[in-house]
Amino acid sequence: MKWISSAIVLILWQNTFAANGLINGTDAEVINKKSYQLELEARSWSSSTRVxxxxxxxxxxxxxxxxxxxxxxxxxxGFSEQLELRGGALFRQVKSTDLEATKSGAESVRIGAKYAFKPLGNWQYAVDLQYSATLYENTDYTNTSEIPEGEMILGDAGNSYHVMGILSYKSRTGNSLNGSFAYVGAPNSLSSELFYDVNAKLAWKSFALFAGLEGVKSLKNDPYTDEPENKPPQGLGESYLYNSVNRSYTKPYVGAYKSFGRVRVGIRGAQVISGISTDKGTEVALNLAWNSRGETRSDRKLSKFKEYDLEASVIKVSPRGKFLKIDKGISQDVEKGQLFDIYKTDYFGGNDLVAQGRVYELGADWAIIKLAKKFKKMTIKSGFTARGLSN
Incomplete structure (x- = not known):
């Protein structure tokens, strides 16, 4: 375990380099609004013993x-600033040495969503939901002698889901501590489980190191808890990974990410060091990700300070707040259809973007703006500022 301890100590050091979203994102964050990310991970597992x-x-x-x-x-x-949607598919090949048998195919598909709450200082919070369904069914047998020679299952068949809470702490330099805790409804009539993942990340501008501990604790409601020997056998080969009884495991891991613009590559090594009704073993994973830019927080901040061609004052608002009258018109080069952003300003530097609309009607020294969007639940009043952009 020295390699795990050393990695975690290293990660807790502070650094002074800026980082990008592919590298320094926390577990509680979502990707940018209107962006999308594609990820492909290849994993290799080898069992060393069974429990x-x-x-x-x-x-x-x-x-x-x-x-x-x-x-x-x-x-x-990135569906919105706080909501991320996802979908995925898993392909698997299993191999039994003694049986000299392999089986491969599409294992499962899944959908999920993560909602990130507004941060509280350096602390970030999120909830995550996921539903998975396998693309095959397994056969239960009365005894092992009935299992056809060479038959193997891809995994635990059936539907599963999780409800997860995520807590992250992110320093000003981009380093983070993350904790995820979930209730898991397992497939294959297995016991429901509690999943946890606690990790730390040290991030530079385009490189990151991370280490953590992942595990599962069974809630021990498997129907064969008191008589595991009577559970109907399946084609498991020599493994205890599937068709388990109240499984649990502890799996420390370490890894690294490197980004090249909008592409990220990663590697992770993990080892199951203890467990019940499972296999101990080693896993190595390679990850490739590509992310579109989407709408960043900086973009939203900069939108408040656009280069406007004209500034006017709101002098009248319709009873329902759909139309505004401003004190500039044709003589100030205002044009029909011109786009205006409506701000609430004050003498103390307040500059809040409230709404957006286009010129609907024109006069010599006035114009009527029909609102198209509202960005804040705020009543627009006379005295608000209207800033116009060229057509």
Missing amino acids: DADGEEVEFGEDEGFSKLEADLLFRY
Whole structure:
């Protein structure tokens, strides 16, 4: 465990370099509004030993072993400043050494959403929902002798979901501490579970190191809790990873990210060091991500300070607030259809963008603006400022 401890200590150091969203984003953040991100991760798992439902290790025989390869495709979309939607698909290949058998195919598809609350200082909060469905069904047998020779399952068949809470602390330099905790409704009639992931990240401008601890604790409501030996067998090969009874595991991990413009590559190494009704083993993952820019926080700030061609004052507002009259018109080069942003300003530097509209009617020294958008729930009054952009 020295390598895990050393990595976490390193990550807690402070740094002074700016970072980008692909590198220094926290677990509680969502991607930019109107942006989308494509991710592809390839994972390789190799079991070193097994742990039964009583917590006893079961060593592999000389010719026994289990491994799997996975390709995980994920699409994320920034629906709004605080809401991110996603969809994904998982492809898997499993291999049994003793049976000399493999099976591969599409394992599951999933949809999900993350809602990020407004930060409180350096603290960030989010909730995450996900629903997954496998694309196959498994067969239960009365005893192991009925399992056809070479039959293997891809995983635990059925639907699953999670409800997750995420808490992150982000320093001014971009380093972060993250904690995720979820209730998981597992597939294959397995016990429901509690999932956790606690990690720390050290971020530079285009490079990051991270380390963490992931795990699962069973809520022990498997129907075969008291008699695990009576659970109907499935084609597992030599592995205990699937069709488990009240599984649990602890998996520390370390990794790194490197970005090249809008592309990020990453590597992660993990090891299951303890568990019940599962396999111990090692996992290596390679990740590739591409992100569009979308609408950034800086864009929204800069939009408040556009280069306007004309500034006028609101002198009258219609009873329903749909039309405004300003004190500039044809003689000041105002044109029909011209776009105006409406601001609430004050003597103390206040400059809040409230609404946007276009010139609907014109006079020599006045113009009527029909509002098209409102950015704040605020009543527009005489004295507000109207700033015009060229057509």
